[in-house]
Amino acid sequence: MELKIFQEIIKNKNKKIEFSVITNLETGNSKIFLVGETIDEYFFEHEKKIQFFCRNKKNGIIENTNIFIQTFINPVKVIIVGAVHIAQYIIEFTKYLNFEIILIDPRKFFATEERFPKIKVVNKWPEEAFKEIITDSNTALISLTHNPKIDDPALIHALKKNFYYIGALGSQNTHSDRCERLKFFGFNENEINSIHGPIGIKLGGKSPPEIALSIIAQLTLETYNK
Amino acid sequence: MNNSFDKKFLEKTNDWLKTNQKIVLATVIQTWGSSPQPVGSKMIINENGDFSGSVSGGCVESAVIRECLEILKKNIPFKKIEFKISNENAWEVGLACGGEITIYIEQVK
Structure with a gap:
């Protein structure tokens, strides 16, 4: 050559x-x-x-x-909402996988370049951030803030755009409250059930890197299932 | 997901290009039966026999590296190498998976 x-x-x-x-x-x-x-x-x-x-x-x-x-082929676009500790490990673990990570968090003290070097960070509310990110059914969403004010708009966008993977962090209770809110927003049962919540496959770990690993495992599985 | 030019591969390649090393690219072009790496998988080898990437699960890499160094030495631009279960060479290098693979090696210059 x-x-x-x-x-x-x-x-x-x-x-x-x-x-x-x-x-x-x-x-x-x-x-x-x-x-x-x-x-x-x-x-x-x-x-x-x-x-x-x-x-x-x-x-x-x-x-x-x-x-x-x-x-x-281009990497699969993965949107992470929430520039939290788990997000740092997800980014670390996906370094060698064919994913393109975009991080959204309106909270400036979380979404710093110091904490997230070499990653596209959008320091805006999800509604605003999604105006500048092209998304479709080949996009994945990992929602990590478990704060409805930040997570819900991102989940709503992902459901409307038919993302192939949507995962949301939070306990069983947090997730059922979330499902109720989404029902109120007009999403049907199938749509709501397509959200992986609590996020990740059960590996047993509770530490941030272990949760990140369980999320990445689920994301990879769903990427091959799409 | 298939990404034969992943981060590690690109980093190594860039290093070798910067230092003008002679490099050979090896690509899996055909597979039969069970083979650990899909068509398109790549390995890159420099003149010292250092390598990055993979064309199998460690079964045939040593033989591929040998062939790559050989084409550099004899200045052959490219070559096709087949590893079959019946192939003596494959037994020697241990293609235990029972598959067959064809690898295309080419000088980059």
Whole structure:
């Protein structure tokens, strides 16, 4: 592979651009292909198959050819509401997973850069914050403040946008109160039941890093179930 | 979730590029049966035999590194290596999972 192609892969990864790398295994020639771009004449005869692999985010060799395609997909967007102790561990644990974390907390003393270096922190109320964050059914929400004033608007947004994973921290009681409030806001039982509350899978631990681990485990599970 | 250029891999790669080291990229291009790493998994090797990433669960890495150093030495641009259960080499390196994998190694230059 040419160094300049290799460097472009790194550049695209850092810029969070989705792309594919097409390699002719016979000649060693590689090309970068961005979705929507026209395909180089060199690989043109395989255009349909290449598009198929890219659309379906597949890796592999095109049948009966020497063409290998690898698609590089963007990380899954995960919104954390609450710049609390558990959030610090979640961010630490997800460093090597393919998640893009965005942290929301209107409380300035929690959401400091000192506590959360190298993470996108939105220091606003959720309603305001979501105006500047693109979200859809590929987005996940981890809600950690157990303060209705901060959590509820985020949960409402996530339910409306059909996030694939919604988890909310809080005890059984806190969660049932939360469900009552959401019912009042007009959400049906199915929607409310889709919230993972109390959040996380049962690992038994109670310390912040252990709770963070149980949340990450559940998030990963649901990411593969979506 | 599949992320063959993860943080550790990128950091190592950047270090080696900055210091102009000779590097070889190894990619899993085909698998049959049970194999520990999916198609697209990557490993990067420098001229000293240091490596980052993986192409199996530790089963064939040593053989892949050997091949990578070999193509650097002989200045071969790329090569396909197959590991099969019937392959003597695979037994030697211990592909215990019973799967088969094809790995494409290429010089980055």
